[in-house]
Amino acid sequence: MQTSPFLRIESLTAAYGATRVLDRVDLDVRRGELVALLGSSGCGKTTLLRSIAGFVTPESGRIHIGERDITALAPEHRGTAMMFQSYALWPHMSVAQNIGYGLRMRGWKKEAIAGRVGEMLTLLQLEGYGPRPVTQLSGGQRQRVALGRALAVSPEVLLLDEPMSNLDYKVRVELRHELRALQQRIGITAVYVTHDREEALALADRIAVLNAGRVEQYGTPEELFHQPASAFVAGFMGADNAIDVVPAANGGWQAANGASGGGSMRAYFRSEAAQLLGQSPAGPGALVLSGTVAQMLYVGHGYRYRIRLPASEVWVHAPERIDQGTPASVAVPQEALLLFPLHEQRAA
Amino acid sequence: MRGNEATRQQRTGLALVSPALGVVALFFILPMLMSVVLAFRGKNGGLTFEHMAKALDLYQNDLLFTVAITVLSTVGIAICAILIASYLTLGGSERTRTALRWLYRWPLFIPFIVTGQVMRTFLAKNGLLNHVLIGGGLIDPGSAQSLLDWRGIVIALVWKQVPFVTLLLAGAMASVDSQHIEAARNLGARRWQVLVDIVLPQVRGTLLVGLVLSFVTMLSVLSVPMMINPNSPTLITVDIAYRINTHGDYAVANALCLLSLLLAAGGAALYLRHAVAKAVPAA
Numbered sequence: 241m242q243t244s245p246f247l248r249i250e251s252l253t254a255a256y257g258a259t260r261v262l263d264r265v266d267l268d269v270r271r272g273e274l275v276a277l278l279g280s281s282g283c284g285k286t287t288l289l290r291s292i293a294g295f296v297t298p299e300s301g302r303i304h305i306g307e308r309d310i311t312a313l314a315p316e317h318r319g320t321a322m323m324f325q326s327y328a329l330w331p332h333m334s335v336a337q338n339i340g341y342g343l344r345m346r347g348w349k350k351e352a353i354a355g356r357v358g359e360m361l362t363l364l365q366l367e368g369y370g371p372r373p374v375t376q377l378s379g380g381q382r383q384r385v386a387l388g389r390a391l392a393v394s395p396e397v398l399l400l401d402e403p404m405s406n407l408d409y410k411v412r413v414e415l416r417h418e419l420r421a422l423q424q425r426i427g428i429t430a431v432y433v434t435h436d437r438e439e440a441l442a443l444a445d446r447i448a449v450l451n452a453g454r455v456e457q458y459g460t461p462e463e464l465f466h467q468p469a470s471a472f473v474a475g476f477m478g479a480d481n482a483i484d485v486v487p488a489a490n491g492g493w494q495a496a497n498g499a500s501g502g503g504s505m506r507a508y509f510r511s512e513a514a515q516l517l518g519q520s521p522a523g524p525g526a527l528v529l530s531g532t533v534a535q536m537l538y539v540g541h542g543y544r545y546r547i548r549l550p551a552s553e554v555w556v557h558a559p560e561r562i563d564q565g566t567p568a569s570v571a572v573p574q575e576a577l578l579l580f581p582l583h584e585q586r587a588a
Numbered sequence: 589m590r591g592n593e594a595t596r597q598q599r600t601g602l603a604l605v606s607p608a609l610g611v612v613a614l615f616f617i618l619p620m621l622m623s624v625v626l627a628f629r630g631k632n633g634g635l636t637f638e639h640m641a642k643a644l645d646l647y648q649n650d651l652l653f654t655v656a657i658t659v660l661s662t663v664g665i666a667i668c669a670i671l672i673a674s675y676l677t678l679g680g681s682e683r684t685r686t687a688l689r690w691l692y693r694w695p696l697f698i699p700f701i702v703t704g705q706v707m708r709t710f711l712a713k714n715g716l717l718n719h720v721l722i723g724g725g726l727i728d729p730g731s732a733q734s735l736l737d738w739r740g741i742v743i744a745l746v747w748k749q750v751p752f753v754t755l756l757l758a759g760a761m762a763s764v765d766s767q768h769i770e771a772a773r774n775l776g777a778r779r780w781q782v783l784v785d786i787v788l789p790q791v792r793g794t795l796l797v798g799l800v801l802s803f804v805t806m807l808s809v810l811s812v813p814m815m816i817n818p819n820s821p822t823l824i825t826v827d828i829a830y831r832i833n834t835h836g837d838y839a840v841a842n843a844l845c846l847l848s849l850l851l852a853a854g855g856a857a858l859y860l861r862h863a864v865a866k867a868v869p870a871a
Contacts, residue, residue, distance in 0.1 A: 295770055316776040328767035332789040341785070342775030393775060 246271035246429055247292070247397050252301030254287055261287045262298070263453040269397075269446075274423050274430045276444035278437065278476070284453040285433045289399050292431060293322045305396050316345070321395035325402045327386035329374040335361075335385050336370035342393035360388040363422070380411045387419070391428070398423075398430040404439065416442055437476060441465065449473050471508060471580045479508035479578055481554040485527060492525035492574055497551050505579045511544060511555040513576035516562065522571035529554065529570045533562055620849075627842035643843035646827075651847060653821035657741055658806045658851075662799050664746040669753035669798070674783050676754075677761040678769070696751045704815030707744040711735035711816075740816040741823070745806050753798035760794035761787055793862055800859040804852045824848055 245268035254262040261284045269275045277285040290296040292303060294315035303311045310318045321342070329338050339360050340353040348356070361367050364384040369377070374385060383403060390398055403419075404412045420443050423430055434440050440447050441461045448458040449472070457469040468474035471482075484496040486504045496504050507527065515522075522528050534553065535546035542559040547570055556570050630636035644651075672692055676685055695703065710716045713734040721727045735743065764787055772786045788795070810825040818826055824844050831841040 293770075293774055295773075315770070315773045316778070320774070322771070322774045324767045324771055326765065326767050328765060328771040330768055330771075330786055330790075341772065341777075345776035345781065389771075389775070 245269060246273075246306060247431070248302075248304040249288075249292070250302045250304075252288070252291060252298050252303065254284075254291055254296055254298045256287075261453050262291070264301070265450075265453070265455055267448055267455060267458065269429055269431060271429055272427045273445045274420070274432060274443060276432045276434055276440035276447045277450055278434060278440040278447050279450035280435055280476075283450040285435075285450045286401060288450070289322070289401055289431060289433045292318075292397065293320050293399050294318050319396040320399055321390035321393055321397075322399040322401065323386050323390045323403050325405060327382045327403075327406075329382055329385055329389070331373070331375050333374065334370065335366065335372050335374055335377070338374055338385055339388045339392050342389065346393065356392055357388075360392050363391075364388050379407050380415060383407065383415060387422075391426070396429065398428050400430060400432045402433055402435070404434070404436075412439075419443065437478065449476055468508075468578055471506065474508040474578045474580070479510050481509050481511060481514070483507050483527075483529070483549070483552055483554060484582065485577075485579075490525060493527045493577065493579075495527070495529055495549065495551070504582060506582050507572075508578040508580070509572045509576050511557045514554070514556045514570050514572045516545065516556055516558040516560075517569040517571050522569075523573055525574040527572040527574070527577060529572070531568060531570070533564050533566045533568050536562070536564055623842045623845050624849075626839060627846045629839070639839040639843040640846075643840050643847065646840070647824060647844060649821045650824050650827055653738070654807070654823045654848075655851065657738060657745070657823060658803055661742050661745040661749070661806055662803050664742060665749050665753050665802055666795065666799055668746060668750045669757050670783075670788070670795070672750070672754045673757040673761050674787065676758045677764075678783060678787070679779055692754055693751050695748050696755070698748070699811075700748060700809050701811035701815065703744050703748045704812045707740055707747070707812075708736065708815055711740045711743065736816050738817065738821075741813055744812045744816060745809065748812075749802040749806065753795070753802055756794050756798040757791060760791040764790050796862050797859060800855045803855045807848055807852055 247267075247269040249265060249267040252262055252265045253260065263284075265284075265288060267275070267288075277288055279285045287296055291298050294310070294313060298311065301311070302309060305319055308319075310320075330341075333341070336354075336357045340348075340357045343353045343356055357370060361370055364387060366381065366384055366388070369381070369385075374382060377385065383406075386403070404415060407415065416439060432440075432443060441464075444461060446458065446460055447464050449456045449464065451472050457464060457473045459467075464473060465477050468477055468479070475482075483506070484504060485493040485507045486496045488494040493505075493507060517528070529547070529549050531547045531549040531553070533545050534548040537544040539557075542557055543561060545556045545558060545562065545568070547554050547556055547568055554570060562568065627639055628635055628637065630638060672688065676689055680688075698706070708715075711734065712718075713732055715734075717735070718727070718732040722729050722732060768786055768790070769782055772782045777785060808825060809823070810829055813823040813826050814829075824847070828841045828844045828848075831837040831844065
């Protein structure tokens with residue numbers, strides 16, 4: 241993997257009518273890297289992908305692949321191949337015709353196309369499916385054909401628009417591993433749009449979290465997970481508890497309980513990071529919150545509790561069963577607290 | 589008990605549709621059968637092929653002319669409708685698309701007879717078309733010629749029928765998944781390749797239906813050939829009218845009607861074959 245950027249997006253701005261969808265987006269993707277664009281619907285991630293593909297004309301900004309400026313090029317001249325959310329397989333063509341279409345457009349000879357289609361079918365474990373109509377395939381098989389169609393033309397950049405969103409959970413998890421292994425094996429540069437945090441974390445070398453048309457944070461999955469740059473990213477990465485805190489005498493933090501003053505912050509933490517205190521005392525410097533169990537949900541590998549606090553409530557994960565209404569104390573280790581200034585709005 | 593119930597329901601159903609069936613039988617099927625029967629009935633009431641032979645003998649050229657004109661017009665309609673519908677759905681600037689969308693439907697609301705009249709003044713030797721061509725310096729006045737022959741009929745029929753097929757086709761094209769088109773563009777297809785490879789195969793059925801219906805409509809048009817070119821060779825509708833109006837010769841007219849019907853049946857067969865072919869994979 242090279243360190244210099246291969247796909248380079250500079251200050252890209254795009255709008256649909258009066259609505260600005262992308263606002264000065266910068267993004268670098270290295271050769272052979274898989275970058276996930278993560279965000280909730282309407283954040284601009286698909287527009288960014290479609291701008292790279294050439295289906296959206298940006299108002300300003302540049303897009304480069306290698307040394308080439310592709311900003312103004314037609315989709316067919318960009319060297320990108322896109323895999324669509326609906327797969328967009330052509331129903332009047334067979335599997336082989338679908339996969340070979342891009343090669344036909346490039347003027348390949350029949351035998352050469354057949355050879356390349358065969359390679360693709362082997363690569364995607366679809367041997368023998370060539371002559372079948374695509375209408376007879378399962379969701380997972382269609383997905384593979386769509387991937388094969390995009391890969392057959394050996395694109396410089398592979399663009400994937402939520403390619404798993406139409407599949408069952410089980411198939412999705414399976415294909416996720418396959419896709420990642422395949423991408424690494426052929427070493428293709430890929431940009432992957434998703435709204436699924438788990439998918440982004442599992443697949444990507446780097447993740448760009450988008451919010452309201454801007455890149456909120458861009459980094460490795462570990463960085464995003466452990467050091468979110470903003471309250472928004474913290475929320476998106478699963479830190480779903482938020483509580484206002486003030487500095488405590490022991491150097492740690494304590495719940496603000498409505499008090500505001502110098503040094504007060506908003507703390508975010510994951511429900512798995514918190515502990516329900518039974519007999520064991522809280523660690524040094526931990527944030528301790530006292531309340532009562534307001535709700536209990538069984539989630540398979542333990543329980544999720546909603547703990548009502550004097551001024552708010554938090555969700556906590558615990559392996560043991562505790563009845564509703566029981567008084568409970570929650571301890572959050574200092575290192576699990578993600579602290580942001582109070583004025584920063586959390587939106588997830 | 590249940591059997592009785594079912595029979596009663598069947599009877600009620602039959603009673604409900606019988607007025608409609610009666611109208612169809614009385615006003616459509618019966619006259620058609622009469623026409624067929626009379627085409628083969630001699631003066632003494634016996635079976636004869638005399639009328640059919642006479643029709644073929646006198647109007648063989650016109651029959652061929654009719655087939656040629658309608659087929660040619662159908663091809664012309666197909667080309668124009670594909671061009672307009674694909675421009676409306678696939679490309680061009682928004683402003684020209686809006687203008688085209690507004691313009692192309694007008695002939696739908698203009699009767700055939702008016703179309704014929706409009707074309708007469710437009711295509712005549714001293715008509716508007718030649719004036720424009722001469723004024724624009726495209727042809728010199730000496731070479732201006734009247735288009736009021738077979739060309740006029742084709743132009744009038746195409747002009748009149750294109751909007752109908754375009755209307756059907758543009759609707760079908762608009763319902764093709766836009767990602768199908770983007771996927772092809774993304775893989776290197778130019779606009780015309782997208783049209784030929786991706787869009788047209790998916791709207792083939794609609795196009796065929798539109799063309800068959802136009803073909804059958806054009807077979808029955810009397811006013812356009814009457815207005816533009818009533819002299820032989822002309823369409824057999826003119827001949828049918830002539831046999832009846834001038835000679836009172838219903839027998840030969842019926843024979844010509846039957847031949848016309850056979851041509852239309854050819855179109856219908858094409859239509860049905862497509863409809864059946866489409867229904868089989870779904871079943």
